[in-house]
Amino acid sequence: MLFNSIDFVIFLPIVFAVFWVIPKENNSWRNAWLLLASYVFYGWWDSRFLLLIVFSSVVDFLVGNNMAQSKSLKNRKLLLLLSLCVNLGLLGFFKYYNFFLDNFVSAFSFLGHDIQFRGLEVVLPVGISFYTFQTLSYTIDVYRNKIPAERSVLKFFTYVAFFPQLVAGPIERASNLLPQFSKPKTFDYQEAVMGLRQVLWGFFKKIVIADNCAFYANQIFEQHEFYSGSTLLLGGILFAFQIYGDFSGYSDIAIGISRTMGFNLMQNFAFPYFSRDIAEFWRRWHISLSTWFRDYLYIPLGGSKGGKWMQLRNTMIIFVVSGFWHGANWTFIVWGALNALYFIPLLLSDRNRRNLEIVAKGRTLPKVGEVISILGTFMITVLAWIFFRSPDVGFAWNYLTNIFSISLFSIPEIIPLPVFMLLNIFLLIEWFGREGEFALARIDFAFSKTWRYVFYYSLLFLMFWFGNQEQEFIYFQF
Numbered sequence: 352m353l354f355n356s357i358d359f360v361i362f363l364p365i366v367f368a369v370f371w372v373i374p375k376e377n378n379s380w381r382n383a384w385l386l387l388a389s390y391v392f393y394g395w396w397d398s399r400f401l402l403l404i405v406f407s408s409v410v411d412f413l414v415g416n417n418m419a420q421s422k423s424l425k426n427r428k429l430l431l432l433l434s435l436c437v438n439l440g441l442l443g444f445f446k447y448y449n450f451f452l453d454n455f456v457s458a459f460s461f462l463g464h465d466i467q468f469r470g471l472e473v474v475l476p477v478g479i480s481f482y483t484f485q486t487l488s489y490t491i492d493v494y495r496n497k498i499p500a501e502r503s504v505l506k507f508f509t510y511v512a513f514f515p516q517l518v519a520g521p522i523e524r525a526s527n528l529l530p531q532f533s534k535p536k537t538f539d540y541q542e543a544v545m546g547l548r549q550v551l552w553g554f555f556k557k558i559v560i561a562d563n564c565a566f567y568a569n570q571i572f573e574q575h576e577f578y579s580g581s582t583l584l585l586g587g588i589l590f591a592f593q594i595y596g597d598f599s600g601y602s603d604i605a606i607g608i609s610r611t612m613g614f615n616l617m618q619n620f621a622f623p624y625f626s627r628d629i630a631e632f633w634r635r636w637h638i639s640l641s642t643w644f645r646d647y648l649y650i651p652l653g654g655s656k657g658g659k660w661m662q663l664r665n666t667m668i669i670f671v672v673s674g675f676w677h678g679a680n681w682t683f684i685v686w687g688a689l690n691a692l693y694f695i696p697l698l699l700s701d702r703n704r705r706n707l708e709i710v711a712k713g714r715t716l717p718k719v720g721e722v723i724s725i726l727g728t729f730m731i732t733v734l735a736w737i738f739f740r741s742p743d744v745g746f747a748w749n750y751l752t753n754i755f756s757i758s759l760f761s762i763p764e765i766i767p768l769p770v771f772m773l774l775n776i777f778l779l780i781e782w783f784g785r786e787g788e789f790a791l792a793r794i795d796f797a798f799s800k801t802w803r804y805v806f807y808y809s810l811l812f813l814m815f816w817f818g819n820q821e822q823e824f825i826y827f828q829f
Contacts, residue, residue: 352395353823354604355557362392363608366514370612375535382509382532385612389514393477400476403441408511410437411486412504415493419500427494434490442483445475447679478518480676484643486511489525491647498526506532513614515605519598519824521619521639528616536613546610548791551810553603558814560777561596562822564589567767572740575750580759583750587733589767590740592774595624597825598637603789622785624732625710627724629693630703632732640676644669662698667691677739682747686738693731709785773817 352358366388373381394401414434418427489510492498501507510529516522571578571586578586602619609616623635633641652665667688674687697703710725711717717725734751741747783797784790794803 352392354601355554355822358395362388367611371538375537378533378535379505381536382505385514386505386509386512389509389512389517392514393512393517396477403476403479404482404512405508407438407441407482407486408508410434411490411511412501412507414490415500415507416502418490418493431490431494434487438483438487442479445479481520481522482511482517484522484640485525488522488643488647489529492525498529501525501529503533513609515608515614516602516616519601519605520637521602521605521617522643523616523639528614531614539613542613543611545792546607548794548807549603549607549610549789551607551807552789552791553600553605553607555810555814556596556600556603556777557824558818559596559773559810561593561600561825563767563770563773563817564593564596565822567765567770568593568740571765572750575746575753578753578764579761580754580756581761582763582765583754584733584759585763585765587737587740587754589770591624591729591733591736592777594736594739594825595620596777601824606789618788622709622781622790624729625725625782625785626728627706627710627721628697628702628728629690629731630697631706632728633690633694634707640673644673648672659699663695666694666698670694680742681744682738682741685744685747686735689735689738693735712786769817773813 352362366384369384370381373384375381390401393404411434414430418430421427421430489498489501493500501510506529509532510523510525513523513528568586568589571582572590575583575586599620606616606619617639619637619639621635621638623632626632626635649665649669652668653661654665655662670687670691671684672687674683674685674690677683677686694703697705710721737750738744738747741750781790784793787793794806798806
């Protein structure tokens, strides 16, 4: 079920109303209702996918409880290995089986041995990468004795399947989300209002920014051989805003919906396109995934303790693995490796933690040097996004070589003036709201009640005026 669909417009008010009608003393019934709603939400695409998420939940619930009861380190390691094999095995089969098979066949063909293997027609379950990492973080944390094992089947299953963030994050840690299913919720009007603001801003990002940028970006990428370098660069910029509006928009909607029901999810985006270097960008982009790799891969590999060589090795590993997490294509691996190459000079010069605060904090305007840093970081990010958007590495390479031609200095052949106007409005709102958790978080301090409602209805008007046909969120494919 898509957030931007009529089905969800009907579904959400029913879930919200029934959740709050159930008395808070009956917290188990509330959790049961959320679990049922989450399975309906997830099964709306394909009910067969429910078997996978239920199976994964059963395995990790049993692993966690048996791990907690075992005093043998060997048994605990075996149980953790079981969880890793089951979860990564399912993810590997559905997402990467054909990728590895195709590359295996290609390698033998390159060596002069033609072999024939038939690939499988495998449908990728929606959101499998997200809930797999979520359940894995639970079993790893139980193994590390960072959290207790959850004894309630109902709470654990609801934690795994919680519908707002199920298919595209944030990837919630059990230490944050799981205990919230044990606490009876009391309706908080201010939190609900804040949640609705975040939902509104998320829909604006998706419907107005992402979908309208997508129209032109798709046109340019699909016919890239006919366009000038300046037009191709414009296509990359539009895709950069498309993916940001699409993915951060989903996160805002998920976090906002959760807020209206008393749940607090982690911030997943923190104005990444205002970053002054690539290290700051990765602290602000898809935070739940970046911190997941930091805690469960980078630090176990040795982190930053073993000198520059180990730091370089570990940095390259997490960026490449992060790229591969996004999809079974060499383009994602190259995208990850390219970002690692951007990051390494900062690491070598000990400047990777230089910009920890939001740019121009406490000031209305940035300094000239900050503007140059922001634009430079944005442009190298755009060049990396071209690999992410391309169907294969050859396509991306041709696209990039055509950008860096004499025609780069020509006037773009496509000039979507309405989209430029929308992007300017969007960037202004994001800039003035950048010190909040999301762009509209501090709107109370800027406008009176009357002007706030004028602003809200203006956003709604723009959504209806510029709204295209419903489109899936990009990260559903991951």
